[in-house]
Amino acid sequence: MERISVDPPVPSFARWRKIRERTPGATIMRAMQYEALEGVAFTGRLLDFGGGARASYGRYLEGADEILSVNIDDEFQPTHVVPPGGVLPFDDDHFDHVVCLNVLEHVYDSRFVLDELFRVLKPGGILVIAVPFMYRIHGHPDDYSRHTDSWWFETLERTGFTRAEITPQVWGRATSARLIGGHGNFLVKRLNTWRSMLHDILFARLVMPGQDTYRGRRARRILNVPCGWFMQATK
Numbered sequence: 001m002e003r004i005s006v007d008p009p010v011p012s013f014a015r016w017r018k019i020r021e022r023t024p025g026a027t028i029m030r031a032m033q034y035e036a037l038e039g040v041a042f043t044g045r046l047l048d049f050g051g052g053a054r055a056s057y058g059r060y061l062e063g064a065d066e067i068l069s070v071n072i073d074d075e076f077q078p079t080h081v082v083p084p085g086g087v088l089p090f091d092d093d094h095f096d097h098v099v100c101l102n103v104l105e106h107v108y109d110s111r112f113v114l115d116e117l118f119r120v121l122k123p124g125g126i127l128v129i130a131v132p133f134m135y136r137i138h139g140h141p142d143d144y145s146r147h148t149d150s151w152w153f154e155t156l157e158r159t160g161f162t163r164a165e166i167t168p169q170v171w172g173r174a175t176s177a178r179l180i181g182g183h184g185n186f187l188v189k190r191l192n193t194w195r196s197m198l199h200d201i202l203f204a205r206l207v208m209p210g211q212d213t214y215r216g217r218r219a220r221r222i223l224n225v226p227c228g229w230f231m232q233a234t235k
Helices: 013-022 028-037 110-120 149-159 173-180 186-207 217-223
Strands: 002-005 045-049 066-071 095-101 121-132 163-169 228-234
Touching: 002 149, 013 028, 013 186, 028 121, 028 163, 028 173, 028 228, 045 110, 095 110, 110 121, 110 149, 149 163, 149 228, 173 186
Parallel strands: 002 163, 045 066, 045 095, 095 121
Antiparallel strands: 121 228, 163 228
């Protein structure tokens, strides 16, 4: 399998402003996921695994011709309700794209799910995954795993994918630390998050002037503490 590690963009005031305007109230991890979704050209038939009509990211999937969705209950108004561990009610080689956002950390047997998503993808189809990494436990209804990018590359290859791109979802070290310990009063939490984001913007400007992505030796320690991963895997 072709393995591609993508250098994520460095933080900036312009990027911060755009994120706040586009996703007000969202955590920085979720905002970066939606930012990455904007760069995916969805076409054809799409499966939203773990979502539904009420999913907050629905507007980023609108390029697809047809959208079906699967969830374990009807809270998000999916087109299909499937119990945990259930086989997907679709034929092999059925979808051009499959999207799976913030779901696999809540699944005990994630390899079974990946096998099912691989099965329903057409040859050449693309699976888009977002999962947390440096992020607090959050049960929905439970929370089982945090995996490194090396684990994801190896697992996607063993599943049968021919190509995988993984991008660390990272604003900076201070912001990753804030996400781990981000409990408490909403206003205080929000102000502390903004302070951490500002710190990371200024640090990037000072240490990596002129760079538009995190890369090189000085960026390594930052890339080692992402709040999550954004992945695209081709069947």
